[in-house]
Amino acid sequence: MEQPARLLFLGDVVGDEALTRLEQRIPILRKDLGLLAVVVNGENAAGGSGLTAAQFHRLRKAGVDVVTLGDHGLKRREIVPLLERGEPISRPANLPSQAPGRGWAQTELAGGVVLRVVTVLGRVFMKPVDCPFDALDRVLAEMGPGPGITLVDLHAEATAEKELLGWHVDGKVAAAVGTHTHVPTADERVLPGGTAYQTDVGMCGSMAGVLGRDPAAVLRTTRTGLPESWSLTGGRIALSGALIEVDVATGRALGISRFREEGPG
Ligand SMILES: [Fe+2]
Ligand SMILES: [Fe+2]
Numbered sequence: 001m002e003q004p005a006r007l008l009f010l011g012d013v014v015g016d017e018a019l020t021r022l023e024q025r026i027p028i029l030r031k032d033l034g035l036l037a038v039v040v041n042g043e044n045a046a047g048g049s050g051l052t053a054a055q056f057h058r059l060r061k062a063g064v065d066v067v068t069l070g071d072h073g074l075k076r077r078e079i080v081p082l083l084e085r086g087e088p089i090s091r092p093a094n095l096p097s098q099a100p101g102r103g104w105a106q107t108e109l110a111g112g113v114v115l116r117v118v119t120v121l122g123r124v125f126m127k128p129v130d131c132p133f134d135a136l137d138r139v140l141a142e143m144g145p146g147p148g149i150t151l152v153d154l155h156a157e158a159t160a161e162k163e164l165l166g167w168h169v170d171g172k173v174a175a176a177v178g179t180h181t182h183v184p185t186a187d188e189r190v191l192p193g194g195t196a197y198q199t200d201v202g203m204c205g206s207m208a209g210v211l212g213r214d215p216a217a218v219l220r221t222t223r224t225g226l227p228e229s230w231s232l233t234g235g236r237i238a239l240s241g242a243l244i245e246v247d248v249a250t251g252r253a254l255g256i257s258r259f260r261e262e263g264p265g
Contacts, residue, residue: 177196
């Protein structure tokens, strides 16, 4: 068997400082870790909510192959034309049928390997969306069995729902890994059918705050019920994700490990 392909999936990028760190580190990580692909969830890049067109292009220039989104993904309307022209952005597949873009993203990697990425939103403790199980079935059927590597971003809050979604696609995709909670879980493993799974890969953002935001402001809102805008915290940027090894010939995972890199500050 030829060498397994190594893919790095990084969780929610919270703010521009984290994005700048990714710009510095991704080219180095691609080389040092021998990565075939890098996928990043960018739903919180624009001041904590959404992704700007300029930020998408910065991520691509840094060496990101596909950017995934989540429940905050469409907050910046400027992302719509990029979705409509088929840029490698994976917006949730279980949005309303009139949502811009399509249910998965596709790109070609070195050596002609096709990478396809699907994102679904959970329904537990989140705004109402279509059934993520049905959406995955529909998108995987649309894609067909084709060669290459398929990754799923499970953008959801509840652990059990994410695990169930992982089991639902076991044997059909290389990996199904979670985002949205911003906190990595210690349950990474390859399921029996060959799908790498982790409930949440964590975030790329400041460890000086609450999920990347100013703790004092979040506490005030929580204790007084008075809404206010929550600024992002800076410094102590950690990059969190999952390193996934895939047998390209079968499209199944051989291993998954947690990835974590803390910067200075
Ligand atoms: Fe989210
Ligand atoms: Fe997020």
